[in-house]
Amino acid sequence: MSNKAGHQARKRFGQNFLHDPGVIERIVRAIHPKPEDTLVEIGPGLGAITEEILAVNPRLQVVELDRDLIPVLRTKFFNYPEFRIHEADALSFDFSQLADDDRGLRIIGNLPYNISTPLIFHLLGQAGVVKDMHFMLQKEVVQRLAAVPGDNNYGRLGIMAQYFCKVQPLFEVGPGAFRPAPKVDSAIVRLVPHETLPHPAKDLGTLQAVVRTAFNARRKTLRKALGSLITVDQLQSLGINDGLRPENLSLADYVLIADLLVDQKVSDAGSEEVSND
Template structure:
């Protein structure tokens, strides 16, 4: 069954659906993922199967997680005869990804994620990072910019810091609205997130780190001495060799980890 034979399905706004149809973009995404035989891939929100066919052909084994039950018959019609294709009708935000890991192989996760759930879904997936080799996502361009941002860049903030605590993040390429039906109002981008085998800056209490980063960026134009004044004094920041007059967007992850560890020990 070819892509042109796919039954018509009206994209649903409540599921944030925008179906990828540009074959050049599809091939570029698959080339970036570079799936190989013997690997175990997981696709979140396969939609009408634009990426599914190429991934399944190259990798040989694919689990897909799809929330929209009206899309499942189409996916089963196209791929159901392949014994290495498994479909899970579920909400990816609540799905237990460890339930599909059936051997020592790590999971490779891919997805064209709805903009409205992309951030919470990424953090849900990070709770399984020990069993994931890498993740490739199509997201709103601004979200990818935030995920990949470095200290001093305007998109640098809580999302990037916490993602980079767990993963190496690479902005791969931009995808224009015309690659989708219906066309979204914004550009999209492809991001690769590769969990660190060993955390570069391990923190004693990750929840404390998340709290400190959240508070530091609650008023990003203010200095650290002001945004973190409820947590520690100017003298304590200076003792940690952190400039109290610095704004949060210039502090690297390592500095936030040192603050969090100090507060945990205190």
């Protein structure tokens, strides 16, 4: 389906252009942009949200992969000389290069459904330079981000998002707000990186490996799901019931398991050194 600017929404980029003025206004109100903010928009599309943000913050920067959209954006916003377009794939883009020393990045975007999960993981890895993030996502993805132990939607995405950020679902958006209309409901979410991590892990890579291993076998009990990493005795020493399923453990529990594995690795390395002397 084409639109006013004559651009065909592309399936391979997962494009669904926002056009509902009421929804756009509500999103911008939730973002609450200020002139001094360092704002970056991912996938501006035809500039529906871009236009509203630029009116407040003329230094907005955008990251856009579809090269056919770039001349549309340049033409539409030619009267904003500080407006910058980065022609790049957000999945591999280094957002930290855009951060000012004294204020964090504010990242916004109507994220394509087909890349939203890997893109969020990519951005979480750069959370240290981010002040906040506001995203339009598939409603189910927002539910996964905000899920708590015991929820059907609880898993790796929610655990790692909550490790780095406070997750605030804001409101839902129906398919009619987009062209073409997607087959799913959408929702707006706010992610605010923690100033101090509530449950810091001794080694992030170990935590990620534990969570990934657990949820690769989410229907199994912990003794089976994590059997390749940790013994039943070790789980019980942490006060964790080995008969539970991965979805029953909190972020704090996963950090406990990961830290025990890190300590064990250090201990094993130490005893190996002693035996080699």
